[in-house]
Amino acid sequence: MADWLTPEQRRRVMQAIKSKDTAPEMAVRRLVHRLGYRYRLHRKGLPGRPDLVFGGRKKIIFVHGCFWHAHTCRYGRAPTSREEYWLPKLERNKERDAENQAKLNKLGWSVMVVWECEIKDTAALIDRVTFFLDGLSDKKTKLE
Numbered sequence: 206m207a208d209w210l211t212p213e214q215r216r217r218v219m220q221a222i223k224s225k226d227t228a229p230e231m232a233v234r235r236l237v238h239r240l241g242y243r244y245r246l247h248r249k250g251l252p253g254r255p256d257l258v259f260g261g262r263k264k265i266i267f268v269h270g271c272f273w274h275a276h277t278c279r280y281g282r283a284p285t286s287r288e289e290y291w292l293p294k295l296e297r298n299k300e301r302d303a304e305n306q307a308k309l310n311k312l313g314w315s316v317m318v319v320w321e322c323e324i325k326d327t328a329a330l331i332d333r334v335t336f337f338l339d340g341l342s343d344k345k346t347k348l349e
């Protein structure tokens with residue numbers, strides 16, 4: 206695909222996409238809230254400033270935009286123009302995500318990533334979120 210925009214126009218387009226990344230995060234926040242879970246946002250002092258922090262449960266949810274975090278889905282493909290610019294940049298984001306997750310795990314946090322492309326399937330998302338936050342072991346404890 207040829208890039209018909211000037212570098213400056215392309216930069217602005219990409220910035221617009223980036224700021225829209227908050228829309229998936231809002232959707233996940235609303236859903237989690239409706240399910241009755243309470244969380245804190247972007248807690249400082251934690252690696253990667255996680256999007257949703259469930260302090261009591263020691264659990265964290267990141268909401269990742271497919272493009273910026275280089276998801277392996279069709280939305281996560283790097284632009285074919287100016288590859289030399291995009292590939293290292295997106296690769297760095299990916300590495301940073303992995304590092305942050307490893308650090309959080311070391312600190313005793315469990316981490317779940319919700320990808321932008323997964324949000325449309327609300328039923329599946331509810332299943333994943335409740336399983337992650339409440340897990341089977343918790344339910345078992347409640348039954349005993």
Ligand SMILES: [Zn+2]
Binds near residue numbers: 278280322
């Ligand atoms: Zn995706």
